Amino acid sequence: MMDSENNISPLELKHYLEVKRVEIDSKLEQYLNNNTFPGRLLDAMRYAVMAGGKRLRPVLCLAAAEAVSDAGEDELLAAGCAIEFIHTYSLIHDDLPAMDDDVLRRGKSTCHVAFDEATAILAGDALLTLAFEILSEDTMRNGHRDAKTHQAIKIISRAAGPRGMVEGQMQDILAEGKTLSLEMLERLHALKTGALIRASVETGALLAGANERQYQHLKEYAQLLGVAFQVADDLLNIEGDPVVMGKSAGTDADKKKSTYPSLLGMEASRVKASHLIDRALQLLDIFDKKADPLRAIAAYVIQRDR
Amino acid sequence: MMDSENNISPLELKHYLEVKRVEIDSKLEQYLNNNTFPGRLLDAMRYAVMAGGKRLRPVLCLAAAEAVSDAGEDELLAAGCAIEFIHTYSLIHDDLPAMDDDVLRRGKSTCHVAFDEATAILAGDALLTLAFEILSEDTMRNGHRDAKTHQAIKIISRAAGPRGMVEGQMQDILAEGKTLSLEMLERLHALKTGALIRASVETGALLAGANERQYQHLKEYAQLLGVAFQVADDLLNIEGDPVVMGKSAGTDADKKKSTYPSLLGMEASRVKASHLIDRALQLLDIFDKKADPLRAIAAYVIQRDR
Numbered sequence: 001m002m003d004s005e006n007n008i009s010p011l012e013l014k015h016y017l018e019v020k021r022v023e024i025d026s027k028l029e030q031y032l033n034n035n036t037f038p039g040r041l042l043d044a045m046r047y048a049v050m051a052g053g054k055r056l057r058p059v060l061c062l063a064a065a066e067a068v069s070d071a072g073e074d075e076l077l078a079a080g081c082a083i084e085f086i087h088t089y090s091l092i093h094d095d096l097p098a099m100d101d102d103v104l105r106r107g108k109s110t111c112h113v114a115f116d117e118a119t120a121i122l123a124g125d126a127l128l129t130l131a132f133e134i135l136s137e138d139t140m141r142n143g144h145r146d147a148k149t150h151q152a153i154k155i156i157s158r159a160a161g162p163r164g165m166v167e168g169q170m171q172d173i174l175a176e177g178k179t180l181s182l183e184m185l186e187r188l189h190a191l192k193t194g195a196l197i198r199a200s201v202e203t204g205a206l207l208a209g210a211n212e213r214q215y216q217h218l219k220e221y222a223q224l225l226g227v228a229f230q231v232a233d234d235l236l237n238i239e240g241d242p243v244v245m246g247k248s249a250g251t252d253a254d255k256k257k258s259t260y261p262s263l264l265g266m267e268a269s270r271v272k273a274s275h276l277i278d279r280a281l282q283l284l285d286i287f288d289k290k291a292d293p294l295r296a297i298a299a300y301v302i303q304r305d306r
Numbered sequence: 307m308m309d310s311e312n313n314i315s316p317l318e319l320k321h322y323l324e325v326k327r328v329e330i331d332s333k334l335e336q337y338l339n340n341n342t343f344p345g346r347l348l349d350a351m352r353y354a355v356m357a358g359g360k361r362l363r364p365v366l367c368l369a370a371a372e373a374v375s376d377a378g379e380d381e382l383l384a385a386g387c388a389i390e391f392i393h394t395y396s397l398i399h400d401d402l403p404a405m406d407d408d409v410l411r412r413g414k415s416t417c418h419v420a421f422d423e424a425t426a427i428l429a430g431d432a433l434l435t436l437a438f439e440i441l442s443e444d445t446m447r448n449g450h451r452d453a454k455t456h457q458a459i460k461i462i463s464r465a466a467g468p469r470g471m472v473e474g475q476m477q478d479i480l481a482e483g484k485t486l487s488l489e490m491l492e493r494l495h496a497l498k499t500g501a502l503i504r505a506s507v508e509t510g511a512l513l514a515g516a517n518e519r520q521y522q523h524l525k526e527y528a529q530l531l532g533v534a535f536q537v538a539d540d541l542l543n544i545e546g547d548p549v550v551m552g553k554s555a556g557t558d559a560d561k562k563k564s565t566y567p568s569l570l571g572m573e574a575s576r577v578k579a580s581h582l583i584d585r586a587l588q589l590l591d592i593f594d595k596k597a598d599p600l601r602a603i604a605a606y607v608i609q610r611d612r
Contacts, residue, residue, distance in 0.1 A: 032313060098422070099427070100424035118404045121399055121405065125430075129467035132459060132462050136460035150455070157436075158443075162347055166431050167432075170345070170428050173425075231355055299417065
């Protein structure tokens with residue numbers, strides 16, 4: 001699967017991801033401590049945010065910026081953390097009894113099980129709001145950056161909102177028990193998971209000062225990556241190891257959800273994911289080796305946890 | 307209650323509020339249509355936003371700006387609408403079965419009753435996110451305004467987030483069945499309702515270019531107004547006309563919530579509200595008649611619906 005242009009070995013990627021993850025985790029913890037009061041709300045927010053996770057979205061933000069330039073990390077980390085808070089809020093709310101009613105996430109009790117439903121709703125609300133607090137706060141220190149971070153708020157809020165992630169979750173709920181067309185399924189996932197993945201890459205590219213051509217290539221890379229990510233996720237839900245996944249396998253089928261494997265079959269889904277990643281890698285040809293992390297992540301996305 | 311310095315008659319205030327309300331409602335409707343896809347999510351968002359309401363927060367934002375200067379209305383309306391969307395999201399989530407479990411709001415079924423719980427949670431999430439979309443979008447047209455609207459995002463997100471409204475709601479839930487000290491009750495309400503009321507006035511003052519002294523006076527005015535608003539709300543909950551309130555009277559007592567009347571008694575609560583408003587009016591003495599709407603609103607806040 002790995003393209004020959006990709007010069008990062010799986011071992012090096014593992015190291016890269018680990019270094020970034022530690023850096024991001026430390027910043028997430030810092031934001032939680034500095035921007036909340038001690039108490040039950042913070043406990044629930046921290047529980048959900050620190051439950052683990054690969055921090056794929058912030059890593060994509062940082063790696064996209066690296067591909068373009070050596071941008072200052074402070075602003076990028078702030079943006080990456082904001083996106084991760086938004087991602088975590090969406091998981092908390094999606095897991096609620098009124099939504100997907102999941103009790104396990106990353107091998108731990110979901111937030112509403114560990115705390116209670118009201119606290120989980122509020123922890124999600126707080127993380128979503130905190131994301132915008134961070135995006136507006138961290139950039140006031142460098143007045144000249146305002147226009148760019150303002151643009152980042154636009155990209156991120158649009159991706160997360162009623163023309164993005166929230167609409168995707170609504171469509172996902174409405175689709176339960178129905179068989180979707182492939183087109184409808186792609187549209188649903190483009191909103192539900194794709195929009196925030198695209199926003200992560202776009203934000204990194206924007207803050208690092210990408211030119212128009214670089215920006216377009218990275219945007220398309222992220223779009224393809226997002227679809228591949230979802231196909232891989234659907235495959236993992238069927239054949240994944242529950243220990244690795246931290247939740248039960250086969251839950252999509254139990255909920256009668258349309259998935260790529262249910263519409264295309266397992267093998268065709270694998271081929272599709274692989275083709276998407278090949279195309280995503282081609283789009284990175286205009287970049288030098290500074291885009292190697294993005295290249296390695298693309299391969300990783302469809303190989304993870306297997 | 308009306309101060310002699312206040313030159314707006316109740317009839318004129320009614321007209322002022324009505325003109326502003328129509329203007330704000332039209333802009334809210336426009337944002338909903340332009341920034342969402344047609345479908346169930348938009349239906350639920352529109353249902354909650356257009357259920358009525360006095361639009362007190364956006365009016366305060368506009369009136370605070372008027373007190374300072376004749377600022378361009380576009381940006382102020384955008385900020386006011388963003389705040390109203392945040393206010394509406396908080397009402398939707400507060401009414402949920404896991405929270406206050408209210409079935410009536412402004413005389414209509416609450417959002418989760420009219421739709422369902424999942425849709426109500428998502429409609430709230432969408433409105434909160436849309437607020438930041440509007441704040442970041444509307445200002446890109448005027449590049450030079452970025453720094454100020456960026457600051458507005460900071461003020462609003464902080465007021466709504468885990469050091470503001472969300473924390474207040476958490477404390478409110480944790481306080482149920484307990485008798486709070488007056489100090490704890492004031493702290494709770496300063497977060498739950500006070501923070502967003504203050505942010506409304508501060509945002510208007512900021513966008514209109516208030517100087518430091520004007521800003522401080524308006525901020526303190528808003529702080530006092532917020533407390534008076536809550537005291538009046540508590541009184542209304544006990545003695546209000548259910549038809550006017552659009553919900554049952556006595557619900558706070560049923561839920562064993564600490565309120566100003568339960569801690570201070572009815573008469574002392576009325577006196578407290580009145581004193582707060584007197585002090586709020588004094589703070590407006592540094593402004594000329596352009597602050598008359600703010601003066602009239604102060605009187606209105608403790609007289610409403612009676």
